[in-house]
Amino acid sequence: MIQLQNVSKTFVTGKNKIExxxxxSLEIQKGEIFGVIGYSGAGKSTLIRCVNLLEHPTSGYVFVDGTDIGGLGSNDLRKLRRKIxxxxxxxxxxxxxxxxxxxxxPxxxxxxxxxxxxxxxxKYLEIVGLQDRSQAFPSQLSGGQxxxxxxxxxxxxxxxxxxSDEATxxxxxxxxxxxxxxxxxxNRELGITIFLITHExxxxxxxxxxxxxxxxxxIIEQGSVVDIFTKPREPLTKQFVRNESRFKIPDPLLKELLSTGELVNLTFLGESAKDPALATLARKFDVLPSIIAGGIDQLKDQSIGxxxxxxxxxxxxxxxAVDFLQSEHIIVEEVIG
Ligand SMILES: Nc1ncnc2c1ncn2[C@@H]1O[C@H](COP(=O)(O)OP(=O)(O)OP(=O)(O)O)[C@@H](O)[C@H]1O
Known part of the structure; x- marks a missing residue:
């Protein structure tokens, strides 16, 4: 639906050049919800604004539904913007x-x-649940409304x-x-493709x-949300994922646990969540597992334990024991002090 190919944008202000x-390069499929995450200043707003040419790329191409939008005249551009x-x-x-x-x-x-x-x-006021507020002025509405x-x-x-530019x-x-x-x-009921940027x-x-x-x-890393959550590669991705979903172990406890054994983070997905893998560790490998903390992350279509x-x-x-857990499709990460 949307393709960005080798898009670069440089802002020149006075003597300064900001890349x-x-x-x-990105490709957003028809019908999906695609998100770009990054901290402030990463370039997210500039990127999303290139998709409807609120910002013109310095180089590279943007295709919407197969059309190179950089080559459109003002009439065609206006028509295209109605699609977006x-x-x-x-x-x-x-x-x-x-x-x-x-x-x-409008x-x-x-x-x-x-x-x-x-x-x-x-029709659309009903879809968003505001059919009763058509005569209200924005100052009379909450942020969500x-x-x-x-x-x-x-x-x-x-x-x-x-x-969606940081809509929430x-x-x-x-x-x-x-x-x-x-x-x-x-997305689901109207079939609209959503491209969003966020820092959350x-x-x-x-x-x-x-x-x-x-x-x-x-773009330093991209993939399915499940993959990024379970197997983040880049330090920044790990920082986002860990800040949100991993356990913060108080230092004294961490020291104590590491002095008496090993500490591992186990991630369970789909079928692996149903296997009695921890019980097997004690029985088969003579390794005693103690659960220190646990949680579930709910993603769009599945949960991760x-x-x-x-x-x-x-x-x-x-x-x-760790090899066995991995053979059971459990993602194992060693926690080091
Ligand atoms: N019109 C502009 N003129 C000059 N510099 C700009 C302009 N727009 C953005 N920039 C610069 O480009 C860089 C990327 O900004 P951008 O707003 O795209 O980032 P962002 O990830 O969306 O961050 P934020 O969430 O804070 O807006 C920043 O260094 C910003 O100062």
Missing amino acids: ALNDV GMIFQGYNLLETANVYDNIAI LKLAGVPKKVIKERAA KQRVAIARALAHEPEVLL SALDPATTDSILELLLKV LNVIQRICDRVAVMEKGR NLLVHLKGETGKIRD
Whole structure:
């Protein structure tokens, strides 16, 4: 649906040159939710803005539905932009217009007939759960409701793709969850492809199919959300994943546990969650496992179990036990002090 090929973007301000994007290549499939995660300044906003040419790449190509959008004239570009809706962290609503007009005015400017405008406003306000608030002004709405209006406004153009620029970053956790649920509904029920950028792993975890990690204008790692969660390779990816989902062991406890055995993080996926693997360690390998901590991460379509386990036994036997766990498709990571 969207392809970025070797996209670079350099901003020149006075004597300074900022390489906001450096040779970025990505492919977003039709119907998926694709997220880009990175810290502030990584280049995420610049990247997403290249998809609808709010920002023009310095070099490289952007294809939407097979069309090289860099080569489009202004008329065709306007048509293409109708295929692509966008929502923002700051909502970008017209404060002086009520909810209905926030949806209706852009449609009117796009030449949509009045009757269709009415139908679409009703339809999409219902989808976002604000059918009763069409006469309210943005100042009378909560942040979550404002984002719902912005989503309805974007959907009312019946786009194929929705771009989301940190849409939940200004919202509290419960409201974030409800907006993420809405984005999932938009993806599943309306079949809209979603390309989002965020600095919150929770957003990636809850709704994305695939993710790219961005640092200093480059994509440093990308893959399915499950792979990135279970087998992060790059230090930054590990930092995102561990901060969110791994156990923080107090130093004194860590020292004590390491002085009496080995400490391993076990990650269970799918079928491996059902095997009585830990019981086997004691029976077959003479290794005593003690569970120190445990948790479950819920991803979009599956859950991942995590256990922090202390293994007590002879070193050779612990090695055999770890080999056995790996043969059972459990991901084993040694915790070192
Ligand atoms: N219009 C601009 N002119 C000059 N520099 C810019 C411009 N837009 C972005 N930059 C610079 O490009 C780099 C990437 O910025 P960008 O906003 O894309 O990052 P980001 O990952 O989205 O971060 P944030 O979440 O803080 O916006 C930064 O160093 C930023 O200062």
